[in-house]
Amino acid sequence: MHATPEWVDRIPLEELLAQSRTLPREFYARDTVEVARDLLGTILIHEGAAGRIVETEAYLGPEDLAAHASRGVTNRTRVLFGPPGHAYVYFIYGKHECLNLVAQPEGTPGCVLIRALEPLAGIAEMKKRRPAARSIEDLASGPGKLTAALNITRRHYGADVTQGSLIVRECLSKTPFEIVTTPRIGIRHCSDWPLRFFIAGNRFVSR
DNA sequence: CAATAGATCATCT
DNA sequence: GATGATCTATTGC
Numbered sequence: 452m453h454a455t456p457e458w459v460d461r462i463p464l465e466e467l468l469a470q471s472r473t474l475p476r477e478f479y480a481r482d483t484v485e486v487a488r489d490l491l492g493t494i495l496i497h498e499g500a501a502g503r504i505v506e507t508e509a510y511l512g513p514e515d516l517a518a519h520a521s522r523g524v525t526n527r528t529r530v531l532f533g534p535p536g537h538a539y540v541y542f543i544y545g546k547h548e549c550l551n552l553v554a555q556p557e558g559t560p561g562c563v564l565i566r567a568l569e570p571l572a573g574i575a576e577m578k579k580r581r582p583a584a585r586s587i588e589d590l591a592s593g594p595g596k597l598t599a600a601l602n603i604t605r606r607h608y609g610a611d612v613t614q615g616s617l618i619v620r621e622c623l624s625k626t627p628f629e630i631v632t633t634p635r636i637g638i639r640h641c642s643d644w645p646l647r648f649f650i651a652g653n654r655f656v657s658r
Numbered sequence: 659c660a661a662t663a664g665a666t667c668a669t670c671t
Numbered sequence: 672g673a674t675g676a677t678c679t680a681t682t683g684c
């Protein structure tokens with residue numbers, strides 16, 4: 452038995468780093484919906500593995516009852532009210548970690564849930580961390596799957612994603628794509644608000 | 659294929 | 672004490 456071609460890295464990590472640049476904090480200090488849309492196509496990197504963000508959801512402020520920030524400041528939600536460009540990682544259903552990136556200027560809550568990645572580099576590592584994955588499409592196509600694949604946990608709560616081990620970068624040569632907008636997935640409140648975004652036709656979007 | 663049940667615990671009431 | 676921004680295995684057609 453040998454590895455099938457699709458489990459091989461798309462590009463070496465060093466090359467990916469050479470062809471991208473870290474997103475600055477100003478990128479995140481904007482309207483949450485704009486940040487959610489603009490994060491599509493950017494690269495998330497951690498511990499030798501990297502993937503292209505292909506699906507996001509926006510979570511807003513007090514008016515958005517699906518957003519954790521709508522309940523106000525608690526020990527869990529305090530990063531959402533802090534400066535942008537930091538990670539909001541929370542634990543859900545007794546099993547899964549979910550990664551969000553804090554948006555909006557400091558003092559105004561808002562974050563973007565990262566829902567799916569297109570694996571690019573470090574695929575062998577990701578597969579090791581996600582033994583249940585049956586295909587490359589299955590590796591990081593879900594909020595709980597991608598955190599497992601990249602080994603992101605609550606220890607990253609509040610981590611600065613503009614510097615450090617968990618980082619988001621944008622490609623220097625961007626290939627254009629269409630964005631599809633739909634309601635968010637798996638929520639009770641505000642379930643018809645069009646705040647989920649993904650790259651049209653991409654195979655790595657969650658099901 | 660689609661639909662459904664069970665896992666499992668941090669968080670907030 | 673109930674709930675949940677999910678995933679997986681299993682069942683049934």
